[in-house]
Amino acid sequence: MKSRQSMGRLERNRSKWGWLFVAPGLVFFSVFSFYPMLNAIWTSFFNKRLLSLKRPNFIGLQNYVRVLGSEDFWNSARATATFTVGVFVPLFIMSLLFAALITSMKRGKRLAQAALYSPAVLSSVVAALIWLLMLDPRGLANQFVNWISRTPGIDHRWLSDSVMVQVSTMIVYVWKYLGYFTILFVTGIGKIPDSVNEAAVMDGAGPIRCFFSITLPLLRPTTVLVSVMILIQCMKTFSTQYLFTQGGAPLGPINVITLNIYNTAMRDLNIGKASVMSTILFLFMMGLTWVQLRVSRRDEAEL
Amino acid sequence: MSLFDTAAPLVSGAVVALTCALVLVPLAFMAGASLMPAMDIMKMPYRWIPETWKPANFLRALAGNDGAWMYLRNILNSVIVSTSIAVSTVVLSSLVGYGLAKFEFRGRNAVFMAIMGTMMIPFETVMIPLYLIIVKAGMQNSYAGLIVPFLMNAFGVFIMRQYLITFPGDMLDAARIDGCSEPRIFWDIVFRNSGPAAATLAVLSFRQQWDNLLWPLLVAQEEKMKTIPAYIVKFAAEKHADEGAMMAVAVIASLPVFVLFFTLSKYFLGGSAVYQAGKE
Numbered sequence: 001m002k003s004r005q006s007m008g009r010l011e012r013n014r015s016k017w018g019w020l021f022v023a024p025g026l027v028f029f030s031v032f033s034f035y036p037m038l039n040a041i042w043t044s045f046f047n048k049r050l051l052s053l054k055r056p057n058f059i060g061l062q063n064y065v066r067v068l069g070s071e072d073f074w075n076s077a078r079a080t081a082t083f084t085v086g087v088f089v090p091l092f093i094m095s096l097l098f099a100a101l102i103t104s105m106k107r108g109k110r111l112a113q114a115a116l117y118s119p120a121v122l123s124s125v126v127a128a129l130i131w132l133l134m135l136d137p138r139g140l141a142n143q144f145v146n147w148i149s150r151t152p153g154i155d156h157r158w159l160s161d162s163v164m165v166q167v168s169t170m171i172v173y174v175w176k177y178l179g180y181f182t183i184l185f186v187t188g189i190g191k192i193p194d195s196v197n198e199a200a201v202m203d204g205a206g207p208i209r210c211f212f213s214i215t216l217p218l219l220r221p222t223t224v225l226v227s228v229m230i231l232i233q234c235m236k237t238f239s240t241q242y243l244f245t246q247g248g249a250p251l252g253p254i255n256v257i258t259l260n261i262y263n264t265a266m267r268d269l270n271i272g273k274a275s276v277m278s279t280i281l282f283l284f285m286m287g288l289t290w291v292q293l294r295v296s297r298r299d300e301a302e303l
Numbered sequence: 304m305s306l307f308d309t310a311a312p313l314v315s316g317a318v319v320a321l322t323c324a325l326v327l328v329p330l331a332f333m334a335g336a337s338l339m340p341a342m343d344i345m346k347m348p349y350r351w352i353p354e355t356w357k358p359a360n361f362l363r364a365l366a367g368n369d370g371a372w373m374y375l376r377n378i379l380n381s382v383i384v385s386t387s388i389a390v391s392t393v394v395l396s397s398l399v400g401y402g403l404a405k406f407e408f409r410g411r412n413a414v415f416m417a418i419m420g421t422m423m424i425p426f427e428t429v430m431i432p433l434y435l436i437i438v439k440a441g442m443q444n445s446y447a448g449l450i451v452p453f454l455m456n457a458f459g460v461f462i463m464r465q466y467l468i469t470f471p472g473d474m475l476d477a478a479r480i481d482g483c484s485e486p487r488i489f490w491d492i493v494f495r496n497s498g499p500a501a502a503t504l505a506v507l508s509f510r511q512q513w514d515n516l517l518w519p520l521l522v523a524q525e526e527k528m529k530t531i532p533a534y535i536v537k538f539a540a541e542k543h544a545d546e547g548a549m550m551a552v553a554v555i556a557s558l559p560v561f562v563l564f565f566t567l568s569k570y571f572l573g574g575s576a577v578y579q580a581g582k583e
Contacts, residue, residue: 011407014406014407014408015406015407015408015409017402017406017485018402018406018407018408018411019402019408020402020485021398021399021401021402021403021406021489022399022402022403022411022414024395024398024399024455025395025398025399025402025414025418025455025460026414028395028454028455029417029418029421029457031436032429032433032436032451032452032454033421033424033429033457034417034421035432035436036429036432036433036436037424037428037429037432039429039432039435040428040429040431040432043431043432098319098322101315101318101319102319104312104315105312105315105316105319106312108316108319108320111323112319112320112323114568115323115326115327116322116323116326118326118327118330118564119326119329119330121557121560121561121564122330122557122560123513123514123531123532123535123556123557123560124514124516124532125514125516125531125532125535125536125556126333126535126553126556126557127329129535129539129549129550129552129553130329130330130332130333130550130553131329132539133332133336133344133546133549133550134329134332136345138345138346138347139344139345140328140332140349143347143348143349175326175329178326179326207311235425236425236426236427238427238516238517239514239516239517239532242516242536243535243536243539246536246539246540247539247540257427258427258517261427261430261431262517262520265431265434266520266521271431274431275431278427278428278429278430278431279428281425281427281428282423282424282425282428285423285424285425285428286423286424289422289423290423293419293422293423
């Protein structure tokens with residue numbers, strides 16, 4: 001009797017401590033995640049301006065109508081989509097390819113991974129700055145391409161042509177993240193039991209057949225995870241485009257959505273409009289992150 | 304053995320080696336150009352080994368184009384901000400992660416799901432409301448303003464919870480029977496023993512902040528409160544910026560993370576990779 005009473009007290013005590021331990025988290029995330037999120041959605045219905053003393057008015061969906069009807073927004077949507085696809089395809093294929101090649105190597109695996117990963121160590125701004133200089137009309141990129149294609153003296157307008165400047169931002173990204181995603185794939189391939197491959201080899205399957213019929217299907221959790229991660233990364237890209245435009249590249253072709261939100265809020269001081277774009281970005285990212293969380297949890301369950 | 308069996312490893316090895324070399328070219332360019340006069344960097348054909356050395360680029364990088372030596376101060380800011388955030392993220396995330404992992408209380412799952420839900424909120428979406436909070440609190444151009452929104456993150460709570468779930472409960476109960484208070488149990492037993500997960504999280508948070516451009520761009524408009532990425536953008540966009548000095552700025556910014564990478568590479572490459580979904 002007495003012991004049950006003390007058990008009850010102990011449990012209550014434990015649950016009190018549990019709440020106390022998670023309390024800092026509740027406070028922090030309420031103030032710095034949930035409140036700002038709701039605030040962004042709320043603000044998207046007002047004609048709010050930064051640094052303005054005038055009381056913002058409720059204007060319903062007018063901001064949405066204005067944003068969705070503006071060429072500027074659709075240009076940013078296009079820039080973000082182009083960038084995302086333009087990075088996704090080469091990055092996904094190359095990191096998978098190099099992961100397969102590296103796993104099949106007998107020596108130098110770690111060295112190759114470290115070399116490929118090294119650009120990921122750099123800050124995004126540093127990465128963009130290095131390329132800004134290499135892509136200069138007099139820079140290495142022109143010399144290299146002209147040397148390969150035997151076309152001396154041609155300027156490929158890496159930073160001034162509206163198509164090329166998009167390609168340039170994609171190059172920076174693929175270069176920076178190739179090693180990172182290669183390592184994720186290497187880890188994923190490493191989890192596939194050797195016995196499966198050995199059995200296939202015994203049955204006379206060649207390395208290419210093994211890759212497509214065994215490795216790739218078994219790698220599915222990793223491929224989904226990597227895909228979502230690349231998509232999320234690309235949709236949030238900011239530093240490269242910001243530095244390039246600061247360095248003199250034209251804004252229009254690479255005016256990705258985050259850059260547009262930043263400029264709309266901080267340069268045009270139009271917070272209502274920026275909040276509309278923020279909310280739209282949130283909806284997209286929420287979908288993607290949801291997929292990621294589901295996949296990683298399932299991935300975990302399989303381990 | 305067929306010809307294919309002997310040739311294939313050679314070919315794949317060569318492809319990997321060639322790609323690695325290509326990937327390293329920009330890094331070599333950065334290192335070389337940081338020691339060259341601007342004229343040589345844009346010379347055709349490009350010379351990889353500098354003909355004339357110009358270590359003075361590093362002086363120019365630190366002194367800035369205006370000679371105000373602001374880079375030194377901005378580097379210090381980056382160190383202060385990134386370190387504080389790394390420490391607070393580890394401490395607060397293990398605190399919350401411990402509460403979620405080792406205590407049973409009503410609503411625990413709801414709390415956990417709510418915190419995980421914040422991973423779906425991209426920083427870019429909340430940055431303007433956050434900025435307005437900081438302005439209201441009068442924390443613009445201050446360390447507090449740079450640090451407070453990143454004191455912890457959902458990803459950190461997730462890692463620490465996953466790690467601490469496997470923590471032996473007997474050890475905690477034994478300490479309780481010995482009359483150890485709950486805060487002391489957390490600090491002396493749990494936190495002291497969460498080494499690998501805490502180290503991974505610390506390295507990750509430090510790196511993220513070292514890289515952060517967007518937030519300092521918003522809250523730190525004063526030169527002396529800028530961090531490294533913002534300094535780099537400003538330095539590179541200035542009219543008379545010298546290309547050699549730009550690369551010197553880049554080298555200085557990269558050295559600390561490369562040192563971290565080479566000394567703590569297992570924390571970089573290990574658990575760090577998979578669940579990276581938090582704030583940029």
